[in-house]
Amino acid sequence: MYAMPNAWLNTYHRLFECHGRQHWWPGETPFEIMAGAILTQNTAWSNVERAIANLKAAGMLGGEHILDVPDTALAGLIRPAGCFNVKARRLKSLCRYLAEEDVLAAPERLADQAPLPELRRRLLAVHGVGEETADSILLYALDLPSFVVDAYTRRIFGRIGLIEGDERYADIRARFQENLPGETPLYNEYHALIVQLGKTTCRPRPRCGECPLHAGCQYGIQA
DNA sequence: TACCAGGAGAAAA
DNA sequence: TTTTCTCATGGT
Numbered sequence: 001m002y003a004m005p006n007a008w009l010n011t012y013h014r015l016f017e018c019h020g021r022q023h024w025w026p027g028e029t030p031f032e033i034m035a036g037a038i039l040t041q042n043t044a045w046s047n048v049e050r051a052i053a054n055l056k057a058a059g060m061l062g063g064e065h066i067l068d069v070p071d072t073a074l075a076g077l078i079r080p081a082g083c084f085n086v087k088a089r090r091l092k093s094l095c096r097y098l099a100e101e102d103v104l105a106a107p108e109r110l111a112d113q114a115p116l117p118e119l120r121r122r123l124l125a126v127h128g129v130g131e132e133t134a135d136s137i138l139l140y141a142l143d144l145p146s147f148v149v150d151a152y153t154r155r156i157f158g159r160i161g162l163i164e165g166d167e168r169y170a171d172i173r174a175r176f177q178e179n180l181p182g183e184t185p186l187y188n189e190y191h192a193l194i195v196q197l198g199k200t201t202c203r204p205r206p207r208c209g210e211c212p213l214h215a216g217c218q219y220g221i222q223a
Numbered sequence: 224t225a226c227c228a229g230g231a232g233a234a235a236a
Numbered sequence: 237t238t239t240t241c242t243c244a245t246g247g248t
Contacts, residue, residue: 041230047246048229082228082245090231130231150229195229 007162008179012186015193022192025140027052030108032061033141037133038090039081050080063095063104090128097126111142120146131169139191145184147176148191152198 026045027033032052039048054077055061060069075088095104101122103109113119116138123134131149138146149172158165163172180186 037229040228042228042243043230044228044246046228050246080245083230083243084245086231086243128231132230136229148229152229191229198229 006179012190019193019196022196024192030141034137037136038087043082047080051078063098066091067095093127116144139187143184145182145187147173147187149173152194
């Protein structure tokens, strides 16, 4: 696929060969992906699915609806995702921002409002949107090439020696983007594969032997 | 019972 | 600037 693979691309190809295409993000609409990015903060996705199901069942999975509902009612719907009072405020903050950009009814149009760096800066200014959440929204909801770094990325790439693991978020993101073609499908699949590996074979335990990455890692990939 | 899971903001050091 | 604390549910 790429003419001059490097260690970063080699790792991607090994992950892809092992785990296959991940079909991310698990959301049906750009708004659902954005909401999921907030709801999944420090929370297992299985809990987020319940919260999103509640929003769907209540007909609330849209920015205009969320802005209309009282905080307490919204918190009740997203309760399974944990930190529900905090996340209710964060969801509303995101919706207010989408309204300010005049894209509340069609959040995918946010991608047309400004270049990626400016969009990222604006998202980071929204209450409740940190770097990982902003990059998740840019990449998975807006199809823009912004690499997502998470705890799995730090752990796995620290273990295989491509990073130290304790760098700042921006530094790790820059390392990926400097060493990979700036292509949305690649960033999309790469992060999804990292999460898949992190969830299935890289729990804190001795080497699992299930992933080809372990073949080159003296310690196995673990926390 | 304790720990972990696809963080972020606020306060303290 | 960096570290610590808080938010909080559900599964193992």
